[in-house]
Amino acid sequence: MTGTATRPAADQPQAAPTGGPTGAGDLLALDPAAQDLLFRAARTANTFTDEPVTDAQVRAIHDLVRYGPTALNAQPLRILLLRSPAARARLLPHVSRGNRAKTAAAPLVAVLAADVDFHERLPELFPHQPRARDWLGDRAERVAQARFNATLQIGYLVVGVRAAGLAAGPMAGFDPVGVRQEFFPDGRHEVLLLMNIGRPGPHAWHDRLPRLDAAEVITTL
Amino acid sequence: MTGTATRPAADQPQAAPTGGPTGAGDLLALDPAAQDLLFRAARTANTFTDEPVTDAQVRAIHDLVRYGPTALNAQPLRILLLRSPAARARLLPHVSRGNRAKTAAAPLVAVLAADVDFHERLPELFPHQPRARDWLGDRAERVAQARFNATLQIGYLVVGVRAAGLAAGPMAGFDPVGVRQEFFPDGRHEVLLLMNIGRPGPHAWHDRLPRLDAAEVITTL
Numbered sequence: 001m002t003g004t005a006t007r008p009a010a011d012q013p014q015a016a017p018t019g020g021p022t023g024a025g026d027l028l029a030l031d032p033a034a035q036d037l038l039f040r041a042a043r044t045a046n047t048f049t050d051e052p053v054t055d056a057q058v059r060a061i062h063d064l065v066r067y068g069p070t071a072l073n074a075q076p077l078r079i080l081l082l083r084s085p086a087a088r089a090r091l092l093p094h095v096s097r098g099n100r101a102k103t104a105a106a107p108l109v110a111v112l113a114a115d116v117d118f119h120e121r122l123p124e125l126f127p128h129q130p131r132a133r134d135w136l137g138d139r140a141e142r143v144a145q146a147r148f149n150a151t152l153q154i155g156y157l158v159v160g161v162r163a164a165g166l167a168a169g170p171m172a173g174f175d176p177v178g179v180r181q182e183f184f185p186d187g188r189h190e191v192l193l194l195m196n197i198g199r200p201g202p203h204a205w206h207d208r209l210p211r212l213d214a215a216e217v218i219t220t221l
Numbered sequence: 222m223t224g225t226a227t228r229p230a231a232d233q234p235q236a237a238p239t240g241g242p243t244g245a246g247d248l249l250a251l252d253p254a255a256q257d258l259l260f261r262a263a264r265t266a267n268t269f270t271d272e273p274v275t276d277a278q279v280r281a282i283h284d285l286v287r288y289g290p291t292a293l294n295a296q297p298l299r300i301l302l303l304r305s306p307a308a309r310a311r312l313l314p315h316v317s318r319g320n321r322a323k324t325a326a327a328p329l330v331a332v333l334a335a336d337v338d339f340h341e342r343l344p345e346l347f348p349h350q351p352r353a354r355d356w357l358g359d360r361a362e363r364v365a366q367a368r369f370n371a372t373l374q375i376g377y378l379v380v381g382v383r384a385a386g387l388a389a390g391p392m393a394g395f396d397p398v399g400v401r402q403e404f405f406p407d408g409r410h411e412v413l414l415l416m417n418i419g420r421p422g423p424h425a426w427h428d429r430l431p432r433l434d435a436a437e438v439i440t441t442l
Contacts, residue, residue, distance in 0.1 A: 027281035029386030034255040038380070039288040059435045066432040067260040068379065071393035073430040079439045087442035125431055148372055148393075148413070155376015158289065159259070165250030170279075172292035172369075192369070193330035209294040210346055211287040214280045218300045220306035221402075 009148035021085065038162050043128030043205045046102055053108040053166060060097035061160040068156035070149040073125045074131055077153035080111040090182050092218055096173035097193065103122035111179060113189040114150035116143050125148075141161070147190055154193055160199055167204065169196035234277050251442040259383050264426045266388035267323055269419030274329040274387060279418075282381040289377035294346045295352055297339035298374035301332040301404055311403050316415070317394035327390065327417035333378070334399060334410040335371035368411055375414055382418055388425065390417035 028035065036042075058081065066075070082088050088104060091111070103109055119136035126132045136142050154170075161168040163165050176191040184191065249256065257263075279302065287296070309325060311333070318326050324330055340357035347353045353411050357363050375391075382389040397412040405412065 015261070028285060028384050030255055030285075030384035031252075033287055034251055034262075035384070037251060039377075041362050044286070044290045057244050058246050058439060062435045062438060064249060064251075065255055066438075067263070068376070069265045069389075069391055069392075073361050073368055075438075077438065081439060081441040083441055121433075125433075127430075147369075151369055151372040152376045153246060153378070155373045156260075156380065158373070159377065159380050163249050163251035163256070170292075172234050197321070209348075212296050212342075212346075214283045216300065217283060217287075217296075218279060218302060220302040220304055221278070 002180060003059040007076075022212070027113055028132055037165070038048060038159050043167065043200075043208070044208065045169050045196070045198070045200040045202045045204040047201035048102075048106050048167070048169075048196065049201045051107060051199045055198050057164055057166070058108070061157070061164050065153070065156040065160035066154060072078045072122060072129075073147065074118045074122065074149055075125065075152040075153065075159070076114045076116075078113045078115050078189060079157075080113065082109040082170075084110065091179065094175045094178035094182065095171070096114045099171045099173045099194075103171070103194065103196060104170065107198035108196070110195045110197060111183060111191060112150070112154050112195060113184060113191045114143075114146035116146045117188045120141070143190060147192065150190075152169055154195075157195075161195070166197055167200045169198075171195065173214075224270045239410050240293050242421075256388070259380050264381045264421075266386065266390050266417070266419070266421040266425040269323075269327050269388070269390075269417065270421035270426045272328060272420045278387070279329070279387055282378070285384060286374070286377040286381035289374060291373060292366065295339045295343065295345060295366070295370055296346065296374065297335045297337075297367040298371040298378070299334045299336050299410060300378075301334065303330040303332065312400065312415075315396045315399035315403060316392070320392050320394045320415075323390065324392070324415065324417060328419035329417070331415045331416045331418060332412060333371070333375050333416060334401075334402060334412045335364075335367035336407060336410055337367045338409045339363070339367055339370075342390070364411060369412065371411075371413055375416075378416075382416070387418055389423045390419075392416065439441065 013214065062079070070076070082091055088109060091109065093098055094105060119133045119142060122133045122136075123130065136145070158168050158170060171194040174194055179191045180189060282299070303312055304328070309330065311389070312326060312330065313321055337360065340363060342355045343354045343357075344351065379389050381389060392415040395415055401410060401412045
């Protein structure tokens with residue numbers, strides 16, 4: 001994921017340590033090719049080819065990742081796709097300088113937002129608990145829940161874009177209030193992240209940055 | 222994911238519409254078996270067998286999902302595994318009544334937290350921008366970034382648990398302040414979610430709840 005800093009580009013993505021015969025990947029049920037596609041060889045792309053990302057591809061991605069779990073099955077993530085040059089032009093002033101050129105050039109840009117009034121759908125989405133909607137009368141609590149669950153769904157979406165053989169370019173370097181005011185003037189959405197989507201172009205990748213080891217992340221009691 | 226409500230259990234997981242020959246899964250590069258393993262046939266489990274989840278399995282899951290992207294490569298997710306009966310007993314009073322029995326019985330329970338002082342690691346994790354650490358002097362801003370990026374990582378982790386052939390049981394029904402005070406008295410962590418992990422046991426699944434269609438989630442400009 002990219003913020004506002006710039007880094008030297010690499011011509012080829014660096015492979016992560018293999019999950020193959022001698023690696024930890026042997027303990028996984030997911031086959032090594034899929035491990036590479038989704039995580040080990042997948043990278044945040046910073047350039048893209050001109051090949052379009054079709055609506056059918058986006059629907060296929062959604063049809064896969066919509067099965068990921070969310071609390072109360074609330075599914076608050078909403079996806080605004082910017083295809084037209086006019087729509088793209090409305091976004092760019094709110095994007096940090098370092099992200100602007102690639103966002104202008106990407107085949108597709110997704111604005112990822114959370115629907116703060118997701119509770120209105122709960123009678124359909126969580127039907128065995130008819131009172132669930134009423135638990136969420138407090139807007140501040142809904143904002144927190146919407147942000148949390150939509151962010152989980154963005155995690156699934158990154159995996160889904162890669163499952164389609166595409167590269168995701170998630171970007172946190174933008175003004176979320178400005179984007180909200182521009183594209184969601186109804187006030188019922190919170191903008192969480194931007195994501196460029198496409199096939200990687202020339203010099204698409206920076207060098208792979210270090211990852212924390214299990215011992216630095218996991219504690220057992 | 223489960224909150225506090227109870228629902229009737231199903232003996233077998235309901236299959237989601239196939240991603241097969243006539244489905245949208247054809248547009249994906251990920252093979253259909255992997256689509257099923259990670260999303261279409263994967264379900265939030267509510268019961269588990271006694272089969273242990275080993276430390277080696279957890280390390281293999283982490284070794285896969287740690288390559289998922291985070292802003293500034295910050296990787297703020299921290300995983301506290303509760304194995305011992307004594308540790309589990311400290312958690313249960315903070316878990317909602319409906320989640321308590323399954324959390325007591327699960328082979329492994331993970332407390333998923335965000336390290337609010339993640340910026341201390343940025344000189345190693347984002348070395349090309351030595352000032353990144355200094356951008357994050359404001360604690361409130363760090364809390365927001367830590368929560369967001371650790372939640373993205375939880376999305377990857379759900380996929381990773383399933384990639385190991387295990388079932389995840391994420392739970393939002395607990396008192397995050399109580400769990401934080403019990404397990405993270407240093408005050409530098411925010412507790413985001415609990416997750417039971419194991420092999421599904423008898424009556425592990427509720428019926429699959431409805432998912433939103435693409436037309437309800439995706440807008441194009």
